[in-house]
Amino acid sequence: MKTENQTIETDFIFLGLFQYGPMDSFLFVAIAILFSVALMGNITLILLIRLDPRLHTPMYFLLSQLSFIDMMYISTTVPKMAVNFLSNSKTITFLGCEIQTFVFLVLGGTEALLLGFMSYDRYVAICHPLRYPVLMSKRICWFMVTCAWTSSSVNSLIHTVYVFQLPFCTSRLVNHFFCEVPSLLPLVCQDTSQYEHTILLSSLIMLLLPFTAIVASYACVLTVVFQMSSGKGQTKAISTCSSHLLVASLFYMTTLSTYTRPHSVHSPEEDKTVAVFYTMITPLLNPFIYSLRNKEVMGALRRLFVWKM
Template sequence: MERENRTVVIEFIFQRFTSLPQLQILLFLVFLLSYLVILMGNLLIILLIKLNPSLHTPMYFFLLNLSFLEVCYTSSVVPQLLAHLLVEQKTITVVGCAAQMYVFTILGLTECCLLAAMAYDRYIAICNPLHYRTIMSGRVCAQLVAASWTIGILVEVVQITWIFSLPFCGSNRIHHFFCDIPPVVKMACTDTSKNEIVVLTVSVLFIMGPFLLITVSYICIISTILKLPSAEGRSKAFSTCSSHLMVVTLFYGTALFTYLRPKSISTPESDQMISLMYIVVTPVLNPIIYTLRNKKVKGAFRKTIEKSHTTTLGDGS
C-alpha cells in the first residue's frame, strides 16, 4: 500500500535562484554577459590556435581542447539557467535532467583528466626539454586527449545511469538551479547510502587522482625551476606554466570543496554559490588568464588582426 500511495516523479522543479524576484532580471543580464564572455573568449582562443602555425604545439593543442570543453561545459547549464530566470515555473523532465547530468559530469571529469595531461606536458617541457619533441609527439597528445574523454564517458555513464535507476517519488522540488549529482540523489525515495559512497569514491579516484598527478608534476617543475642559474631563466620557465597553474587552482578549488566537503557544512544556498563558481566564474576567468598572461597568444592575436586588416585593404583596392 505504501508503494502504491507514492507518486512517481516525471519532472523536477528547480528552486528559485534568489528569494528576491526583483533581482531575476539583473541576474539574467549578469549571467548572459558572463556566458557571452565565455563563448567569445574560448572561441577566440580556438580560432587563434587554428589560424596561427606558431601555436601548433602540444601546449596549445591541449588549450584548444580545454577551450572546447569549457564552451560545452557551461552550455550544458547556463542557457537553461537564463531561461528559468525569466519564467515562473522552473521545471525539467526526469529524462532532461538525466541528459543534463550526463553531459555536465562527462565534460567535468574529462576536464579534470585534461588538466592533468596539460600538467604532464609542462613537466616534460621544463624537466626534460631535450626530449620534449620526441616524448610529446602529435600522436601522444591525441592519445592523452582521447584517454581523458574515454575516462570521462565510461565513468560518468555508469555512475549517472545507476543514479537514475533509483526511484524518484514524493516531492519533486530540487534545491538547486540545475541537475547536479548531490541534490538529485537526495530526491530518491530509497536508501541512497551506496550511491553516496560511489559518488565519493569516484570523486576521490577521478578528481583527487588527476589532482595528485598535477601536484607531483608541479613539485618537480618548481624544483627544476629553482635550480636554474639565472633569474631570467627562472622567470621565463615559470611563465610557461603559471596560466595553467592558476586555472587548475580555480577549477579544483571549487570542485574539491563541492564533492568532498562534509554534509554538516552543506546548505542549498552555499551549494548554489559554489556551483556558480565552477560553472560561470571560473570559465569566465580562464580565457582572460590564457590571453592576458600569454605573450604568444597576444602576439598571435595581433598578427591575425593585422593579417585581416591587410586582406581587407587588398580586397578594397
C-alpha cells in the same frame, strides 16, 4: 495501494540560483555577461590555435581542447537557467534532467583529467626538453585527449544510469539551478549512503588524482626553474605556474567540496554558491589565465587582425 513515487514522466522543478526581484534581475544580467565573455574568450582561443600555424604545438592543442570543453561546460547550465528565469518556469523534464546530468559529468570529468595532462606537458617541456618531441608526440596527445573523454564518459554513464533508476519521492523540488547528482540524492526514497561511497571513490580518481599530479608536476618545474641563472626566467615561470595552479585549485577544490561530502551535511545554498565557481568562473578564467596572457597567443591575435585589415 498508492505508491509514494511518481512516474518518470514527472518534471523536476528547480528552486534556482535566485528568486524573482530587482536584485535578482541584476544578478541575472551579471551572469549573462559572464557567460558571453566566457563564450567569446574560449571561441577566440580555439580559432587562434586553429588558424595560426605557430600555435600548432602539443601545448596549444591541449589548450584548444580545454577551451572547447569550457565552452560546452558553461553552455550546459547557464542557457537553461536563463530560459527558466525569463519564462518564470523552472521545470525540466525527467529525460532533460538525465541528459543534463550525463553531459555535465562528462565535461567536468574530462576537464579534470585534461588539466592533469596539461601539467604533464609543461613538466616535460621544462624538465625534459630534449625528449619533448617524443614524449609529447601528436599520437600521444590524441591518446591523452581520447583517454580523458572515454574515461569520463564511462564514469558519467554509470552514475547517470544508476541515479535515474532510483525511486524518486513525490517531491520533485531540486534545490539547485541545474541537475547534479548531489542535488538529486535528497529526493531519492531510499538509503543512498552506500552509493555515496562510490561517488567518493570516483571523485578521488577523477579529481584528486589529477590535482595531485598537477601539484607534483609544478613542484618539479619550480625545482628546475630555481636552478636557472636567469632571474627573469624564474619570475616568468613562477608567475605562470602560480596562476595556473590557482585556477586549477579553484576548479578541483570546489568540485571536491561538492562530490566528496555525504548529502546529509550538504547545505543547498552553499552548494549553489560553490557550483557557480566550477560551472561559470573557471570556464571564464581559463582562456585568460592559460593563454590570452601568453605572448605567443597575443602575437597570433595581432597577426590575425593585421591579416584581416
